[in-house]
Amino acid sequence: MGKDKVLRPASSEVKAMIAEALRIDSGLRAMQDTDKKHRTALQQAAEALYNDRIRSALEEMDIEHINRGKQGIRVSLLRNNGITNIYSLSQKSFQELSEIDGLGEQSVWKIQDTVKQITENTKETARIRINAENPKKADDDLIRALYIRIHAKAARERGKALYSANHRQLQQELALSKKATSGLGWLFKSQASKQQIADAVEALRARLSGEFGRGLDDFEAIENASADTYWADYRTNAPAYYTELEALGLKWEKKEKSGGLPEQLASEIEAQTLDLRHLKATLRSYQTFGAKYIIHQKKSLLGDEMGLGKTVQAIASMASLTAEGKSHFMVVCPASVLINWCREIQKFSDLEVTKVHGNDEESLLHWRENGGVAVTTFESISRFTLPEKFRISMVITDEAHYVKNPETQRTKALLKLLAKAEYALFMSGTPLENRVEEMCFLVSCLQPQIAKELDDVKFLSTAEQFRLQLAPVYLRRTRDDVLQELPDLIEKEQWCILGAEEKRNYKEAVMSGNFMAIRQVSWHADDLKHSSKAARLLELCEMAKEQKRKVIVFSFFRNTLQKVTQLLGERCMEPITGDISPARRQQIVDEFAKADDGAVLVSQVQAGGTGLNIQSASVIIFCEPQIKPSIENQAIARAYRMGQVRDVLVYRLLADDTIDESILELLKTKQLQFDSFADESVVGEESLKPSESAWISKLVEEEKKRFAEDK
Numbered sequence: 001m002g003k004d005k006v007l008r009p010a011s012s013e014v015k016a017m018i019a020e021a022l023r024i025d026s027g028l029r030a031m032q033d034t035d036k037k038h039r040t041a042l043q044q045a046a047e048a049l050y051n052d053r054i055r056s057a058l059e060e061m062d063i064e065h066i067n068r069g070k071q072g073i074r075v076s077l078l079r080n081n082g083i084t085n086i087y088s089l090s091q092k093s094f095q096e097l098s099e100i101d102g103l104g105e106q107s108v109w110k111i112q113d114t115v116k117q118i119t120e121n122t123k124e125t126a127r128i129r130i131n132a133e134n135p136k137k138a139d140d141d142l143i144r145a146l147y148i149r150i151h152a153k154a155a156r157e158r159g160k161a162l163y164s165a166n167h168r169q170l171q172q173e174l175a176l177s178k179k180a181t182s183g184l185g186w187l188f189k190s191q192a193s194k195q196q197i198a199d200a201v202e203a204l205r206a207r208l209s210g211e212f213g214r215g216l217d218d219f220e221a222i223e224n225a226s227a228d229t230y231w232a233d234y235r236t237n238a239p240a241y242y243t244e245l246e247a248l249g250l251k252w253e254k255k256e257k258s259g260g261l262p263e264q265l266a267s268e269i270e271a272q273t274l275d276l277r278h279l280k281a282t283l284r285s286y287q288t289f290g291a292k293y294i295i296h297q298k299k300s301l302l303g304d305e306m307g308l309g310k311t312v313q314a315i316a317s318m319a320s321l322t323a324e325g326k327s328h329f330m331v332v333c334p335a336s337v338l339i340n341w342c343r344e345i346q347k348f349s350d351l352e353v354t355k356v357h358g359n360d361e362e363s364l365l366h367w368r369e370n371g372g373v374a375v376t377t378f379e380s381i382s383r384f385t386l387p388e389k390f391r392i393s394m395v396i397t398d399e400a401h402y403v404k405n406p407e408t409q410r411t412k413a414l415l416k417l418l419a420k421a422e423y424a425l426f427m428s429g430t431p432l433e434n435r436v437e438e439m440c441f442l443v444s445c446l447q448p449q450i451a452k453e454l455d456d457v458k459f460l461s462t463a464e465q466f467r468l469q470l471a472p473v474y475l476r477r478t479r480d481d482v483l484q485e486l487p488d489l490i491e492k493e494q495w496c497i498l499g500a501e502e503k504r505n506y507k508e509a510v511m512s513g514n515f516m517a518i519r520q521v522s523w524h525a526d527d528l529k530h531s532s533k534a535a536r537l538l539e540l541c542e543m544a545k546e547q548k549r550k551v552i553v554f555s556f557f558r559n560t561l562q563k564v565t566q567l568l569g570e571r572c573m574e575p576i577t578g579d580i581s582p583a584r585r586q587q588i589v590d591e592f593a594k595a596d597d598g599a600v601l602v603s604q605v606q607a608g609g610t611g612l613n614i615q616s617a618s619v620i621i622f623c624e625p626q627i628k629p630s631i632e633n634q635a636i637a638r639a640y641r642m643g644q645v646r647d648v649l650v651y652r653l654l655a656d657d658t659i660d661e662s663i664l665e666l667l668k669t670k671q672l673q674f675d676s677f678a679d680e681s682v683v684g685e686e687s688l689k690p691s692e693s694a695w696i697s698k699l700v701e702e703e704k705k706r707f708a709e710d711k
Contacts, residue, residue, distance in 0.1 A: 006194035008186045008198075009180045009201045011183065014177055014180045015181055017177070017205060020213075021173075021174060021208060022174070024208075024215050025163070025166070025167060027159075027216045027219075028162055028163040031155070031159040032159065032160055034156065035153075035156065038145070038148055038149045038152055039248075042142075042145040042146060042148075042149050043248060045142040045144075045146075048138050048141060048142070049138040050250070051138075052138040054119070054122060054123060054126060055087055057122050058086040058090060058122060059086075060085070061085055061086040062085060063075050063079065063083060063086060065086055066115065071114060074102060074103070077101070077103055086119075089111070089115055090115050090119060127484065128484065129485045130143065130241075132231070133487075143231060143234050144225070146230075147225060147230035148223055149244055150240055151222045152223070155218045155219040159219060162211065162215045173201075175200075176196060176197050176201075177197070177201050179193075179197050180197050235645050238615075238642075238644070239643050242485045243283075243284055246285055257285055257289045257477065259476050259481070261475070262468060262471055265471055265472070268296065269289060269296050274288065274291055274316070275319075275323035275324065276319055277319075278319040278320075278322050278349050278350050279319040279320075280347070280350065281316070281348040281349075283313075283316060286308070287308075287312060288316075290302060290475060290477075291313050294314070294317040294423075294425050295320060295321065295423070297473065298422070299425075300424075300426070300472075300474070300475065301427075301428070301446060302314070302425060302428075302475055303427075303428060303475065304478075305429055305476070305478045305479050305637075306633060306634055306637030307641025307642055308477060308641070308642060310427045311344050311427075314331075314396050314398075315348050317425065318351060321394060326394070327371035327372075327393060328367070328372075328393050329351070329372070329392070329394045329396070330392055330421075331345075331375045331397075331398065332395065332396070332397045332398070333376075333378075333398035333399060334378065336582055337582065338357065338376075339582040339583045341398070342375050345373055351373050352370065352371070352372030352373065354367040354370075354373065355375050356374045356376040356380060358380055364384065364385075378402055378403070378414070379410070381413040381414060381417060382410065382412075386420065390420060391420055391421075391422065392417065392420045393422055394425065395414075395417050395421040395423075395424050396425045396427065397425070397427065399428055400427055401428045401630075403442075406441060418445060426442055426445070426446060428442075429630075429633070429634065440454050450470070450473050454469055483642060486642075486644065487645065488648075489650065490649050491652070492649065493652050493664070494536050494540070494651050494652060495654050495655075496533050496654065496656065502521070502525060502655075505524035506518070506522075507707055509521070510707055511704065511707065513704070515700055516557070518703065519556070519624050519659065519663075520559075520560060521655045521658045521659065521660060522534070522655050523555075523559075523563060523624075528567050531563075533653040533655065534563065534567055537567070537623070538567060538568070540619070541600055544598060544619045548597040548598075549597065549598075549646070550592065550597065550599050551599070551600045551601070551617060551620075552600075552601045552614060552617045552619070552621070552635075554604075554605040554622050554635050555622070555623035555624060556605050556624065557604075558577055558604065560624070561575045561603070562575070564602050564623065565602055571599055571600050572599075572602055573588050573592050573599065573602070574588050576604065576607050577603075578604060578607045580607065585608065585612065586612070589612050592614065592616060592617070605631055605632075608638065613638065613641065613643070614638040615639060615641065615644045615645075617639045618639060618644070618648050618649065619648075620640075620648065620649070620650045621652075622635075622650075622653065623653055625652060625654065626667070627663060627667075628667075658703075659699055662699050662702065666699075
């Protein structure tokens with residue numbers, strides 16, 4: 001009996017498959033040439049946004065600006081001719097202005113020179129950022145171009161691999177499959193030829209139903225993404241967007257990244273090589289500079305303002321040293337951020353992480369034998385037993401101001417570790433809190449000679465001298481220095497008037513002399529209906545929900561947080577307190593990020609005010625003023641940091657005619673002190689303030705005295 005007859009595939013189906021295969025094949029090939037197109041589109045969108053912002057700034061300037069230098073120009077003549085702002089004036093030609101009655105040639109020259117100068121000054125000082133709150137067309141176009149540029153890279157790589165893996169074999173399948181579309185030709189084929197053609201058609205069908213058939217889907221989805229898609233991606237991945245923008249070398253991006261280091265040292269740092277093959281993150285230019293500084297200087301203090309990514313700079317330095325053959329690194333940090341450090345290292349690098357907590361000798365031994373990064377706490381290091389000759393490639397100390405006292409056990413234990421380290425990095429956004437000596441001691445742990453020089457001149461030094469002497473050991477950049485894109489930080493004092501019951505409770509607290517009780521003014525109320533601060537907090541949370549914002553409520557006091565949780569009910573997450581484990585804290589933050597608009601995260605200010613990234617919130621409420629600016633600054637930096645795309649609103653609930661006023665005034669004084677010494681590096685005797693206990697006692701006594709005088 002003969003072989004089964006080979007049936008001819010349906011011609012229309014084969015033609016459709018051939019057309020689809022050709023479309024995908026040519027699309028995968030063309031995809032490889034889209035990088036330049038996407039870059040050009042991004043440059044044009046960035047330029048359009050820049051021009052839009054400059055135009056808006058000039059439109060907001062009344063034409064009176066041209067007379068600020070007392071030019072004597074008759075502005076009324078311009079206004080009478082419909083020219084009301086600087087932008088509209090800048091669009092007028094010399095001829096058009098000359099035709100205005102009353103304006104002579106000299107006046108027109110003067111006007112145009114002045115407008116040119118105003119425009120140039122505006123371009124120099126304008127703060128250009130993407131507006132995610134109320135985006136204009138320029139914002140939307142730029143975010144779309146960035147989204148495509150960022151995500152098309154991976155899609156192109158996948159497309160390139162698919163094209164290479166399929167193209168040659170596909171051509172053979174197409175050539176054979178085309179023969180199935182000719183009815184007459186099919187009749188004269190041998191059975192063997194027909195079988196070969198049918199097999200090719202089946203192979204083509206299988207190829208189209210597999211990965212090749214979906215080869216263009218991702219790329220086309222990226223290029224045709226909806227506004228909701230690319231804006232949502234931007235809000236959750238903003239740092240990547242600004243890193244991509246920065247790579248364009250835009251004229252409106254800030255270039256400051258060296259923290260005011262001397263030019264010679266800054267040049268040496270720039271020349272330092274970094275091998276980041278073990279890093280999974282893309283660094284901003286200032287972060288690259290920071291990692292180079294850490295490696296070049298070997299032992300240094302990174303004092304970048306909170307929210308600038310000190311952690312990723314430290315990880316980058318470890319990654320680069322690993323590429324050089326270094327093997328053992330140790331991170332010493334507060335227990336509250338232990339888990340966060342482990343997660344960040346795993347997220348941003350391929351370095352092995354070993355958590356060493358408490359008396360965990362087994363984990364310590366594993367790290368000694370295998371290398372990688374040991375992440376541990378200040379409390380744990382005093383229990384470590386390391387061989388005398390054991391060397392550590394780098395010791396990183398986070399929140400280094402925790403070891404400002406040379407007499408504590410944690411400081412002594414850390415110094416023993418530093419003695420074994422080739423590289424050492426201290427990290428702190430607040431290296432100076434109350435006394436200049438604390439900062440000098442931190443420097444002495446790293447580079448004793450520089451600390452000695454500082455000690456010799458600190459009472460006589462000028463700002464410039466002090467900065468120069470600190471430069472080899474201390475690098476600090478502020479958000480204003482390097483984050484052009486950060487939205488506004490809007491701080492508002494919310495003054496509440498106490499009711500009769502609140503006043504009675506407050507007076508009792510004052511007369512008891514208990515400072516902690518006094519600080520809880522308005523929250524003493526058993527029934528929150530009688531708390532003016534609770535009433536205002538509820539109003540602010542309602543406003544935030546209407547604006548589709550999330551809220552963080554900070555208080556020093558657990559019982560205040562309990563009352564806040566009771567007040568807000570189901571919209572609250574589980575409170576973060578000192579009793580909550582670091583791992584659970586991170587889980588709560590993750591749950592908060594996924595929660596609906598209007599959700600509230602309540603936290604003790606010191607438990608949730610360090611180490612956590614909470615950019616999903618854009619409203620921060622302090623139930624009472626804190627007693628150190630560093631505490632408030634760190635808490636605010638949980639939300640106001642790289643990656644935040646909305647204006648951040650900070651509300652301080654304050655009770656009128658109470659100790660809140662005195663603490664707030666003290667906060668401002670202390671912040672001024674820190675700004676002077678840590679940011680400007682100016683040292684003088686005026687920084688030596690009384691101890692905290694002394695001024696606390698003074699505040700309490702002043703309140704008692706005031707009540708006594710009111711009798």
